[in-house]
Every structure is written in C-alpha cells, then in structure tokens.
Amino acid sequence: LNNQSPDSRRERRISARRRQIIDAAARLFAEKGFHRTTTHDIALAADVSEGTLYNYFESKDELLLAIMDMLSDLPGLSECYDDGVPVDAREFLVDMLRTRRVMIDQYGPMLQSVLSEILVNPELRKQYYQELVIPGMLLLSAHLQARIDAGQIRSLQTPFAVRLLLSLMLGFYVLEVLGDPIIQLQWEEMSQFIANLIYEGAAPRPVSA
Amino acid sequence: LNNQSPDSRRERRISARRRQIIDAAARLFAEKGFHRTTTHDIALAADVSEGTLYNYFESKDELLLAIMDMLSDLPGLSECYDDGVPVDAREFLVDMLRTRRVMIDQYGPMLQSVLSEILVNPELRKQYYQELVIPGMLLLSAHLQARIDAGQIRSLQTPFAVRLLLSLMLGFYVLEVLGDPIIQLQWEEMSQFIANLIYEGAAPRPVSA
Amino acid sequence: LNNQSPDSRRERRISARRRQIIDAAARLFAEKGFHRTTTHDIALAADVSEGTLYNYFESKDELLLAIMDMLSDLPGLSECYDDGVPVDAREFLVDMLRTRRVMIDQYGPMLQSVLSEILVNPELRKQYYQELVIPGMLLLSAHLQARIDAGQIRSLQTPFAVRLLLSLMLGFYVLEVLGDPIIQLQWEEMSQFIANLIYEGAAPRPVSA
Amino acid sequence: LNNQSPDSRRERRISARRRQIIDAAARLFAEKGFHRTTTHDIALAADVSEGTLYNYFESKDELLLAIMDMLSDLPGLSECYDDGVPVDAREFLVDMLRTRRVMIDQYGPMLQSVLSEILVNPELRKQYYQELVIPGMLLLSAHLQARIDAGQIRSLQTPFAVRLLLSLMLGFYVLEVLGDPIIQLQWEEMSQFIANLIYEGAAPRPVSA
DNA sequence: AATGAATGAGGTTTCATTCAT
DNA sequence: TATGAATGAAACCTCATTCAT
Numbered sequence: 001l002n003n004q005s006p007d008s009r010r011e012r013r014i015s016a017r018r019r020q021i022i023d024a025a026a027r028l029f030a031e032k033g034f035h036r037t038t039t040h041d042i043a044l045a046a047d048v049s050e051g052t053l054y055n056y057f058e059s060k061d062e063l064l065l066a067i068m069d070m071l072s073d074l075p076g077l078s079e080c081y082d083d084g085v086p087v088d089a090r091e092f093l094v095d096m097l098r099t100r101r102v103m104i105d106q107y108g109p110m111l112q113s114v115l116s117e118i119l120v121n122p123e124l125r126k127q128y129y130q131e132l133v134i135p136g137m138l139l140l141s142a143h144l145q146a147r148i149d150a151g152q153i154r155s156l157q158t159p160f161a162v163r164l165l166l167s168l169m170l171g172f173y174v175l176e177v178l179g180d181p182i183i184q185l186q187w188e189e190m191s192q193f194i195a196n197l198i199y200e201g202a203a204p205r206p207v208s209a
Numbered sequence: 210l211n212n213q214s215p216d217s218r219r220e221r222r223i224s225a226r227r228r229q230i231i232d233a234a235a236r237l238f239a240e241k242g243f244h245r246t247t248t249h250d251i252a253l254a255a256d257v258s259e260g261t262l263y264n265y266f267e268s269k270d271e272l273l274l275a276i277m278d279m280l281s282d283l284p285g286l287s288e289c290y291d292d293g294v295p296v297d298a299r300e301f302l303v304d305m306l307r308t309r310r311v312m313i314d315q316y317g318p319m320l321q322s323v324l325s326e327i328l329v330n331p332e333l334r335k336q337y338y339q340e341l342v343i344p345g346m347l348l349l350s351a352h353l354q355a356r357i358d359a360g361q362i363r364s365l366q367t368p369f370a371v372r373l374l375l376s377l378m379l380g381f382y383v384l385e386v387l388g389d390p391i392i393q394l395q396w397e398e399m400s401q402f403i404a405n406l407i408y409e410g411a412a413p414r415p416v417s418a
Numbered sequence: 419l420n421n422q423s424p425d426s427r428r429e430r431r432i433s434a435r436r437r438q439i440i441d442a443a444a445r446l447f448a449e450k451g452f453h454r455t456t457t458h459d460i461a462l463a464a465d466v467s468e469g470t471l472y473n474y475f476e477s478k479d480e481l482l483l484a485i486m487d488m489l490s491d492l493p494g495l496s497e498c499y500d501d502g503v504p505v506d507a508r509e510f511l512v513d514m515l516r517t518r519r520v521m522i523d524q525y526g527p528m529l530q531s532v533l534s535e536i537l538v539n540p541e542l543r544k545q546y547y548q549e550l551v552i553p554g555m556l557l558l559s560a561h562l563q564a565r566i567d568a569g570q571i572r573s574l575q576t577p578f579a580v581r582l583l584l585s586l587m588l589g590f591y592v593l594e595v596l597g598d599p600i601i602q603l604q605w606e607e608m609s610q611f612i613a614n615l616i617y618e619g620a621a622p623r624p625v626s627a
Numbered sequence: 628l629n630n631q632s633p634d635s636r637r638e639r640r641i642s643a644r645r646r647q648i649i650d651a652a653a654r655l656f657a658e659k660g661f662h663r664t665t666t667h668d669i670a671l672a673a674d675v676s677e678g679t680l681y682n683y684f685e686s687k688d689e690l691l692l693a694i695m696d697m698l699s700d701l702p703g704l705s706e707c708y709d710d711g712v713p714v715d716a717r718e719f720l721v722d723m724l725r726t727r728r729v730m731i732d733q734y735g736p737m738l739q740s741v742l743s744e745i746l747v748n749p750e751l752r753k754q755y756y757q758e759l760v761i762p763g764m765l766l767l768s769a770h771l772q773a774r775i776d777a778g779q780i781r782s783l784q785t786p787f788a789v790r791l792l793l794s795l796m797l798g799f800y801v802l803e804v805l806g807d808p809i810i811q812l813q814w815e816e817m818s819q820f821i822a823n824l825i826y827e828g829a830a831p832r833p834v835s836a
Numbered sequence: 837a838a839t840g841a842a843t844g845a846g847g848t849t850t851c852a853t854t855c856a857t
Numbered sequence: 858t859a860t861g862a863a864t865g866a867a868a869c870c871t872c873a874t875t876c877a878t
Contacts (some may be wrong), residue, residue, distance in 0.1 A: 013862095014862095017862095029329070030329065031329075031331075032329060032330075033244075033326070033328075033329030033330060034244075034329070035242075035243075035244035035245075036244075036329070038846085038847065038848085039847080039848060039849080040846095040847085040848095048863080048864090049863060049864045049865060050848090050849085050864085050865070051849090051850080051851085051862095051863065051864050051865060051866095052862075052863055052864070053849095054848090054849065054850075055861095055862065055863075059848080059849080060847095060848070060849090089411065089412075112328055112329065113328075113329060115328055115383075116325050116326070116328035116329045117242070117325070118387070119242075119321055119324055119325040119328075119383075119386055120238070120239065120240070120241060120242030120243070120245070120321065120322065120325045121241075121242060122240075125386070125387055125388065126388070128387065129387045129388055129389070133384075133387060133389070151413060152413070153411045153412065153413060154411060154412065154413045156402070156406065156411065157402055159391055160391070160395075160398075160399050160402040160403070161402075161406070161411075163381075163384060163389070163391060163392060163399065164377070164402075164403055164406065166380065166384065167376070167377055167379075167380025167381045167383070167384055168373070168376055168377055168380055169380065170376075170379065170380035170383050170384070171375065171376025171377055171378065171379035171380035171381075171383075172372075172376045172380075174324075174328075174376075174379050174380075174383070175342075175372060175375065175376055175379070177327075177328055177334070178327070178334055178337065178338045178342060179334060179335070179338055180338070180342070180372070182368055182369070182372060183372060186369075189369075190369050190372065193365070193366055193369040193370075193373075194369070194373055197365065197370070197373065197407065197410075198406070198407070198410065198411055199410055199411050199412050200410040200412055201406075201407065201408055201409040201410025201411075201412075202298065202362045202363060202365065202370075202407050202408050202410075203298070203362065203363065203408050203409055203410070204360060204361070204362060204363045205363050247871085247872060247873080248872070248873060248874080249872075249873095252840095257838080257839090258838060258839045258840060259839080259840065259873090259874085260837095260838065260839050260840065260874095260875085260876085261837080261838055261839070262874095263873090263874070263875080264837070264838075268873075268874080269872095269873065269874090447747065448747065449747070449749075450747060450748075451662075451744070451746075451747030451748060452662075452747070453660075453661075453662035453663075454662075454747070456850085456851060456852080457851075457852060457853080458851075458852095461861095466859080466860090467859060467860045467861060468852090468853085468860080468861065469853095469854085469855085469858095469859065469860050469861065470858080470859055470860070471853095472852090472853070472854080473858070473859075477852075477853080478851095478852065478853090507829065507830075530746055530747065531747065533746055533801075534743050534744070534746040534747045535660070535743070536804075536805070537660075537739055537740075537742055537743040537746075537801075537804055538656070538657065538658075538659060538660030538661070538663070538739065538740065538743045539659075539660060539663075540658075543804070543805055543806060544806070546805065547805045547806055547807070551802075551805060551807070569831060570831070571829045571830065571831060572829060572830065572831045572832050574820070574824065574829065575820055577809055578809070578813075578816075578817050578820040578821070579820075579824070579829075581799075581802060581807070581809060581810060581817065582795070582820075582821055582824065584798065584802065585794075585795055585797075585798025585799045585801075585802055586791070586794055586795055586798055587798065588794075588797070588798035588801050588802065589793065589794025589795055589796065589797035589798035589799075589801075590790075590794045590798075592742075592746075592794070592797050592798075592801070593760075593790060593793065593794055593797070595746055595752070596745070596752055596755065596756045596760060597752065597753070597756055598756070598760070598790070600786055600787070600790060601790060604787075607787075608787050608790065611783070611784055611787040611788075611791075612787070612791055615783065615788070615791065615825070615828075616824065616825070616828065616829050617828055617829050617830050618828040618830055619824075619825065619826055619827040619828025619829075619830070620716065620780045620781060620783065620788075620825055620826050620828075621716075621780065621781065621826050621827055621828070622778060622779070622780060622781045623781050640841095641841095644841095665867085665868065665869085666868080666869060666870080667867095667868085667869095675842080675843090676842065676843045676844060677843085677844070677869090677870085678841095678842065678843050678844060678845095678870090678871080678872080679841075679842055679843070680870095681869095681870065681871075682840095682841065682842075686869080686870080687868095687869070687870090
C-alpha cells in the first residue's frame with residue numbers, strides 16, 4: 001500500500017519544508033522588513049533550526065529571491081483574466097480590481113517585503129521588472145486589445161493604458177499597506193467608482209436632450 | 210557690516226551642515242537602501258567624520274526621520290495646484306502629472322529611501338501617513354471640489370477620486386523607479402493620454418450624428 | 419567452497435572501507451588542509467554517506483590519527499635498508515634517497531596532511547615523534563653503526579649523523595611540496611651529488627702528488 | 628617640544644598596534660594552529676577588541692599573510708652572511724647554523740604557523756616560495772660561490788649544494804619543533820659536527836702517512 | 837566643534853556530529 | 858549497515874555608537 005515511490009515522497013517533503021520556511025520568512029519580512037529579521041527569527045517562526053535554513057537556501061538573500069520566484073509563479077496572474085471576454089468592459093475593470101484584492105490578501109506579505117527591497121536594490125529591481133512586471137503587462141495588454149477588438153472600449157494606446165492600470169493597482173496596494181481606511185474598508189464601492197469613472201470619464205455629463 | 214548676529218550665522222551654518230548630511234544620506238539610501246548604507250558611507254559622502262554625524266543627528270534612524278520631515282515640509286505640494294482654477298480640467302490633470310515629475314526629479318531619492326522603509330516599518334508608516342498622505346489628500350480634495358463647483362468635471366465622490374489620483378501617482382513613481390522605459394521617456398505623451406482618458410472615459414465614442 | 423569464515427570476510431570488508439575513507443581523506447587533507455576539508459567533502463570523495471564515516475571513525479580527528487597510524491605501520495621504513503650491508507657507503511646514501519623518493523610518491527599526501535597538523539598540535543606532535551621519528555632514528559642508527567663497523571665510513575657520533583640524514587630528508591620533502599623544480603626534476607642527479615659530497619667532503623681536494 | 632609631527636606619531640601608533648596584534652596572533656597560531664585560534668583568542672591576547680582587529684587587518688587570512696610578510700622582511704637573512712668572506716669554510720657553516728638558531732628563537736613562532744599552512748595551501752605555497760625561498764637561495768648561492776672562488780671549498784654544483792644546506796636547516800627546524808632533545812640541547816656541538824662532516828666527508832680517513 | 841580609533845553586541849554562515857528511517 | 862536531514866554551537870565579521878584628543 002506504499003504506492004508512492006520514496007523519491008516522490010522525499011521530494012514532497014523537501015518542497016513542503018521549503019514552503020514552510022518561505023512562508024515564515026515572508027511573514028516576518030513583511031512585518032519587520034528583510035534587514036530587521038534575523039535568520040534566528042526565521043528559524044524560530046518556521047520551527048526549524050538555523051542550520052536547517054541553510055540546507056534549503058544558500059543564504060538569506062536567496063530566501064528573498066525564492067519569495068520573489070513564488071510571486072512570479074503565481075498561477076493567478078494568467079488565470080485572473082481568463083474568464084473569457086463576454087462580460088462588459090466596466091465589469092471587467094471591477095473584476096480586475098476584485099481579483100487583485102484576493103491576491104493581495106494571499107500574497108500581500110510576500111509582495112510587501114519584495115517591493116521594499118526592490119526600491120533600493122538595483123539588481124533585484126531588474127529581475128523583478130523582467131519576471132513580474134513585463135509578463136503582467138503583456139497579459140493585460142492582450143486583454144485590453146481583446147476588448148478593443150470586441151468594441152467594448154474605444155481604441156487607445158495600449159502601452160499607456162496598461163501602465164495606467166498597473167500603476168493604479170500598485171498605488172492602491174501601497175495605500176493599503178499604509179493603512180488607508182477607505183481602501184481597506186470600501187474596496188468594493190471604490191472599485192465600482194473607479195470602473196465607472198474610467199469607463200465614462202470625468203467630464204461633465206452632457207445633458208441628454 | 211557684520212549685520213548678522215553671530216547666532217544667526219551659527220544657525221545657518223548648522224542648518225547647512227544638516228542639509229549636507231541629509232542629502233548625502235538620502236542619495237545613498239536610495240542607491241543601496243537604508244540598511245546597506247553604513248554611517249561610514251554617509252560620513253564619507255557628506256565629507257564629515259562619523260563622529261560629526263552624531264553631533265547633528267542622534268542616530269541613523271533619526272537621519273531617516275529627518276529625511277521624511279524634509280519631504281513633508283515641501284512647499285511644493287501646496288504650491289503645485291495654486292495657479293488658480295481657470296485652466297480647464299483636462300489641463301489640470303496634465304499639470305498635476307507634470308508637476309509631479311519635477312518634484313520626483315528633485316526629491317525622488319528621499320522618497321525612494323523613505324518609501325522602502327515605510328513598507329516594512331509600521332511606526333514610520335503611521336507617521337508618514339499622517340504627515341504626508343493625509344495633508345496631500347486634503348489639498349487634492351479641495352482642488353477637486355473647486356473643479357466640481359466650477360462645473361469643469363461632473364460631481365463625483367471626492368474621497369474615491371482623490372485616492373484614484375494619488376494611487377496613480379504613487380504607482381507611476383514605483384514604475385519609474387523600476388526602470389520602465391515608457392514612463393521614463395514618454396512622460397509627456399503619457400500625461401496627455403491619461404488626462405484625456407480620465408476626462409473622456411474609455412467607453413466607445415458615440416458616433417455623433 | 420566458502421572457505422572463508424564469514425567473520426574474516428566481514429573484517430576484510432570493514433578494513434577495505436576504512437582504507438577507502440582514509441585514502442580519500444588523506445588526499446583532501448593534503449590538497450586543502452585538514453581544517454578546510456569538511457566531513458561532507460570526505461564522504462563525497464570516499465563515495466559513502468557522512469553517517470557512514472562515523473561508523474568507521476569516531477570523529478574527524480580520529481581520521482587524522484588513523485592516517486598517522488598508517489604512516490607508522492609502513493613496512494617500508496624497515497625494509498628499505500634491509501638489503502644487507504655489502505653495497506658501499508656512497509651507494510647506500512644514494513639508495514636511501516632513492517627509496518625515500520618512492521615512498522614519498524606513495525605516502526606523500528598522508529605525510530603532508532599529518533606534518534601540517536603536527537607543526538601546530540602539541541599532542542599530535544608528541545605521538546608522531548614517539549611512533550615515527552624515534553623508530554626511524556633507531557633503524558638509521560643501526561645501519562650507520564653497521565657501516566662504521568664495516569669500515570665503510572669513519573667513526574662518527576651517530577646521534578648527530580642520524581639527525582643530519584633525517585633532517586636532510588625532511589627538508590627535501592618540504593622543498594618538494596613547495597614545488598622546487600630542481601628537487602622535483604633532478605632528483606637522481608642531486609642524490610648522486612649529495613652522496614658524493616657527504617662521502618668526500620667539501621674541502622678542496624688535495625692535489626694528489 | 629612637540630617636535631614630532633602628529634602624522635608621524637599617528638603612524639607609529641598604528642604600526643605599533645599592528646605589530647602588537649601580529650605578535651599575539653603568531654604566538655597563538657604557533658601554539659594551536661591557525662584554524663584552532665579564534666579571532667576572539669587573538670583579540671584577547673593582543674588586548675584589543677575583536678572589532679579593532681578588523682580595523683587593522685581585513686580578515687583573519689590577511690593576518691597570516693601579514694605574518695608571512697614580516698618573515699620576508701627580515702633584515703636577518705641578508706645580514707647573516709655579511710661578515711665578509713675571510714673566516715674559513717668550516718667556520719662559515721658553523722656560523723650559518725648558529726645564526727639560524729638565533730633567528731629561530733626570534734621568529735620561530737611565525738615560521739611555525741606559516742609553514743603549517745603552506746603545506747596545505749597551494750596559493751600561500753607559491754607566494755612563500757617566491758618571496759622567501761628563492762631570495763634565500765640566491766643569497767646562499769652567492770656566498771657559496773665566493774667560497775669557491777676563494778678556494779675555501781672545492782668547486783661544486785651550487786644549485787644542488789644550496790638545496791642541501793636549505794633542506795638541512797628546514798629539517799632541523801622541523802625536528803626542533805617536534806621536540807627532539809638533541810637538536811634542542813646540543814645545538815652547538817651538533818653544528819660543529821655537521822660542519823666538520825660536510826667539510827671533511829664521511830669517508831674513512833686515509834691514514835696519513 | 838570635529839575627529840576617527842575603539843568598542844562589542846549581534847548578525848550570518850559553517851560544519852562536525854547525531855539519529856530516525 | 859547505510860543514509861542524509863536536522864541540529865546548534867561557535868566561528869568570522871560588521872557597524873552603529875562612543876569618547877578621548
């Protein structure tokens with residue numbers, strides 16, 4: 001009944017251990033920052049010895065990179081727009097914001113620590129941009145194009161539009177981390193508002209005759 | 210002709226020294242991050258001795274706080290919308306983005322180092338939110354209201370709108386730090402695009418009869 | 419046909435394993451030094467697991483002692499002078515140097531690692547002196563005496579002569595490890611020269627009338 | 628009366644501190660070996676803090692290199708044969724061995740730790756050979772040639788002779804470290820014996836008619 | 837007021853050894 | 858018997874801070 005090859009069991013154990021360490025580290029990094037978190041802290045939180053950390057990761061820096069890799073492996077990114085085109089454009093925006101919220105709830109801590117380091121680490125920055133930002137923009141770009149082709153939104157310069165949306169989400173994320181209550185508590189309402197504004201514009205409504 | 214009181218000269222000298230140290234620190238913090246920058250590095254860059262640093266700042270942490278204080282003293286924030294209301298709403302948005310660009314060029318390094326730490330330092334976060342974000346939102350809010358009152362934009366929920374704009378700028382800033390070429394090189398065109406989109410909306414244009 | 423008692427087979431297997439580990443260790447110790455060689459390295463080189471090392475040796479230190487024991491078990495030392503006395507004294511010196519060369523080729527790495535540690539480990543030093551140096555000196559002493567008795571060399575203070583010869587060989591060994599090209603490449607010629615010099619002396623040759 | 632420039636005082640203080648640390652380190656390295664000596668030990672023995680060590684030396688390895696450099700800066704080497712040629716050849720050998728003894732008493736600990744590492748560290752080995760062994764051989768070579776020219780010793784292949792002498796001294800040094808009582812206690816007598824043997828040879832003395 | 841050498845607590849990392857499988 | 862993941866003590870090194878000059 002031992003129908004698992006020992007190798008596969010071993011691999012799963014190793015991968016579970018890695019995950020256990022990464023999760024502990026990401027949480028602590030988000031709470032106190034990468035540099036204020038000691039390897040001792042991580043070992044304690046992950047319930048392993050400090051030595052064991054180094055059986056799974058070459059260095060503390062590697063641990064941060066591993067966290068970043070997890071972020072870029074997110075199945076989420078691709079799937080989150082995959083429900084097909086049919087919904088109308090306004091709904092699409094709301095959906096995007098909603099999905100993002102879910103992902104933040106799940107991967108927020110990882111993003112937080114990574115983002116903090118990225119801002120001040122040119123090397124990491126480059127890697128992050130290549131592995132996360134560019135793929136994200138490509139996906140978003142394709143979706144926008146599909147909307148345009150479907151006539152749901154007017155033709156526009158997608159590179160600019162993509163940056164608009166991405167910046168918006170990044171900015172919301174930062175505001176959320178900063179503890180802004182509106183973002184935290186009225187996310188749904190705000191999503192509706194944003195979607196509406198972007199769809200209809202801020203210009204005074206022409207008095208329909 | 211020594212019409213300056215010795216005290217005021219002394220004060221100015223002290224304040225110049227402080228500024229010299231803060232500038233050096235902010236630059237290094239932005240380049241390598243707060244934690245990877247040693248007090249030795251700062252002393253070298255500011256062309257003073259390490260001991261002197263401690264005559265002007267109680268600790269390295271204090272230095273970061275001083276940088277943050279400089280950011281919140283920026284006259285810029287208030288002035289940048291002060292040209293009065295007359296310009297039309299679309300132009301207002303473009304102006305805002307343009308002004309932001311100028312400020313980033315000037316205060317970018319300070320913001321970069323502070324933002325990085327804020328993401329992972331709850332205490333700093335709170336202070337930053339109170340001293341920088343809230344005042345900024347209030348200013349923006351007032352301006353928006355003025356536009357609404359002037360009939361330049363339609364009535365909308367200002368708290369949401371304010372967060373939209375702020376997030377947008379924060380997000381742009383992060384994308385810029387990340388090295389996104391479009392943001393860096395086509396800022397002017399992109400500003401026009403954004404202003405337009407927000408003003409007119411993304412909905413397909415009704416074929417005017 | 420199983421004419422070996424299981425015990426003896428087992429013993430031989432154990433002893434072969436020990437030898438396999440010792441050889442790997444000695445090689446690595448000579449290459450990188452005792453302290454820069456990890457038990458992990460040894461396990462890898464000996465093609466066993468780290469755990470297995472500890473089934474055969476109590477500790478890493480024990481491994482070094484085992485290497486030293488191998489050196490003192492060398493049959494070589496005693497045999498190398500055993501060809502009897504007949505050859506003339508000059509030839510005896512050349513033989514000695516030649517034999518030494520062969521032994522170095524074989525046991526060099528072991529000697530190298532042991533010697534390095536001996537220089538800085540008083541305990542080991544004592545043991546090495548007792549187990550290797552003294553027996554070696556006794557052997558050499560007996561041989562010299564035999565030569566003297568045979569009238570092949572003049573009567574001299576053997577304790578001093580023994581130290582002269584031993585030091586010479588030790589010194590040559592160190593020079594060889596240091597990479598001196600003359601020692602490495604012209605060993606044979608040099609042996610002849612040394613033997614000659616010691617036999618005949620460095621004094622100007624009396625012009626034979 | 629402060630007739631010393633502050634700079635020169637500072638330099639001397641720094642250089643004294645360096646020496647103080649090097650001496651402590653060399654002593655400990657010789658006693659326990661490089662690897663068994665901790666930076667903590669060194670700091671304690673040199674009566675400075677561990678941090679201070681690193682104000683004077685980049686790393687523990689650098690400390691070993693500094694010790695080696697001191698050995699090669701020895702004025703001794705060149706001076707020790709400088710008394711001119713006049714003394715007879717036998718006396719020259721005795722002098723050489725005597726001088727060596729003095730130098731060992733002074734620099735022995737340094738040599739001990741360096742030699743131990745050299746045996747198992749190829750990089751160090753090369754440097755040591757270039758900086759210490761080769762210059763030493765050149766000096767010795769010149770002296771031998773002078774003796775030959777003066778007719779005090781017969782013509783011989785100096786490269787071989789040089790290696791003979793050097794090996795002899797190296798070997799004696801190792802035997803001394805090993806604690807051999809004859810070398811330690813009867814050095815003078817032994818020197819005489821060696822000088823004699825090498826000068827006159829081991830061949831049975833022809834019965835002078 | 838300015839200096840920079842000295843400090844030592846504390847960080848990251850290594851590695852000999854153990855032990856459950 | 859063989860394995861190799863887990864361990865944790867201890868090593869090397871850094872750096873914010875102090876203080877005598």
